[in-house]
Amino acid sequence: MAEGALDPQDLGGRIVGGGADDVERAAEAALRPKRLEEFVGQRVVRDQLSLVLQASLARAAAPDHVLLSGPPGLGKTTLAMIIAAELGTSLRVTSGPAIQHAGDLAAVLSSLEEGEVLFIDEIHRLARPAEELLYVAMEDFRVDVVVGKGAGASAIPLALPPFTVVGATTRSGLLPAPLRDRFGFTGHLDFYSAPELERVILRSAGLLGVDVQHEAAHEIAGRSRGTPRIANRLLRRVRDWAQVRGDGILDLRAARSALEVYEVDPIGLDRLDRAVLTALCRRFGGGPVGLSTLAMTVGEEPDTVETVAEPYLVREGLVARTPRGRVATTSAWQHLGLEPPAGTWAAGSPDEGTASRSRALFDEV
Numbered sequence: 001m002a003e004g005a006l007d008p009q010d011l012g013g014r015i016v017g018g019g020a021d022d023v024e025r026a027a028e029a030a031l032r033p034k035r036l037e038e039f040v041g042q043r044v045v046r047d048q049l050s051l052v053l054q055a056s057l058a059r060a061a062a063p064d065h066v067l068l069s070g071p072p073g074l075g076k077t078t079l080a081m082i083i084a085a086e087l088g089t090s091l092r093v094t095s096g097p098a099i100q101h102a103g104d105l106a107a108v109l110s111s112l113e114e115g116e117v118l119f120i121d122e123i124h125r126l127a128r129p130a131e132e133l134l135y136v137a138m139e140d141f142r143v144d145v146v147v148g149k150g151a152g153a154s155a156i157p158l159a160l161p162p163f164t165v166v167g168a169t170t171r172s173g174l175l176p177a178p179l180r181d182r183f184g185f186t187g188h189l190d191f192y193s194a195p196e197l198e199r200v201i202l203r204s205a206g207l208l209g210v211d212v213q214h215e216a217a218h219e220i221a222g223r224s225r226g227t228p229r230i231a232n233r234l235l236r237r238v239r240d241w242a243q244v245r246g247d248g249i250l251d252l253r254a255a256r257s258a259l260e261v262y263e264v265d266p267i268g269l270d271r272l273d274r275a276v277l278t279a280l281c282r283r284f285g286g287g288p289v290g291l292s293t294l295a296m297t298v299g300e301e302p303d304t305v306e307t308v309a310e311p312y313l314v315r316e317g318l319v320a321r322t323p324r325g326r327v328a329t330t331s332a333w334q335h336l337g338l339e340p341p342a343g344t345w346a347a348g349s350p351d352e353g354t355a356s357r358s359r360a361l362f363d364e365v
């Protein structure tokens with residue numbers, strides 16, 4: 001991730017939050033797949049991207065601009081790096097929040113070399129003047145450098161060599177249509193299935209030089225919220241437990257014990273998630289209850305509840321968002337070992353419509 005980029009999901013010690021801090025990013029770097037064939041899952045996006053890249057290599061021309069959307073930790077940055085590696089070119093990295101003024105972006109664009117890939121993380125957070133400058137650069141490979149001030153100011157067009165923008169966003173719904181339209185290829189990353197996460201874990205264990213038993217990988221995958229970043233993080237915590245309290249072997253006992261220490265329950269919920277469910281069911285009789293009231297009850301900011309805990313609770317069919325507030329479903333009551341009162345919202349099966357639910361949620365939140 002780019003210098004200065006803010007991660008709304010970066011919440012200190014929360015082990016299943018989607019974001020990552022600097023220490024974690026260093027640990028992650030070693031585990032990143034370097035080529036498309038190493039990238040686990042996301043078959044559709046991988047196939048489509050592979051075509052785009054192969055065609056561009058065959059034509060010896062820079063490929064169309066690429067937009068990657070999806071929740072944090074699913075591999076957008078990794079794919080941007082892979083795109084540059086597959087094209088045999090270098091990657092320049094920046095982010096929406098790091099670009100304060102249009103001039104900052106003009107400086108980055110005018111220093112690009114032919115065929116380079118420019119990765120713009122959190123592209124939905126670009127300021128409007130920078131956004132407008134980017135449209136022109138993406139379409140006409142040109143930046144207008146403004147010289148002078150006020151009435152005497154004039155714009156000198158500066159031609160840019162062909163390059164490819166890879167934009168990443170967790171909120172594609174916030175991107176203005178003119179910017180979205182400049183991308184020739186858009187890939188949406190969805191949450192990973194448990195078997196895919198198991199493959200991520202086995203691959204990472206190999207790179208870390210630790211031997212993880214299949215049952216342990218299965219257990220960790222089931223608690224990783226469909227997210228490779230979380231799977232890798234939990235794997236490292238299980239390795240810690242095995243080294244400090246176990247016999248060094250990453251088996252089922254080590255996985256379960258470590259995840260108990262870190263309060264990650266069998267379906268991947270942590271303390272905050274359970275606090276939200278408990279408040280909804282025990283305090284408010286299952287809801288509906290407003291976000292601010294709910295957040296106050298669990299001692300968190302509404303934004304934290306909304307962007308960190310809620311997406312997964314909704315995706316798993318434990319909480320429903322209604323116009324009148326948040327509602328606990330029958331699954332939420334059952335997960336807490338409580339009897340749902342008559343008339344409680346029924347939940348769909350957790351996997352039903354996961355992709356569309358996750359997409360809708362991240363676009364709208």
Ligand SMILES: Nc1ncnc2c1ncn2[C@@H]1O[C@H](COP(=O)(O)OP(=O)(O)OP(=O)(O)O)[C@@H](O)[C@H]1O
Nearest residue numbers: 028031032039040072073074075076077078228229
């Ligand atoms: N398909 C995958 N196969 C293997 N590992 C993956 C895959 N996707 C992601 N990872 C791992 O998960 C970690 C997080 O991925 P990455 O930083 O690319 O996510 P991101 O979507 O860019 O997140 P953010 O939006 O928070 O920056 C990386 O260390 C990477 O090793």
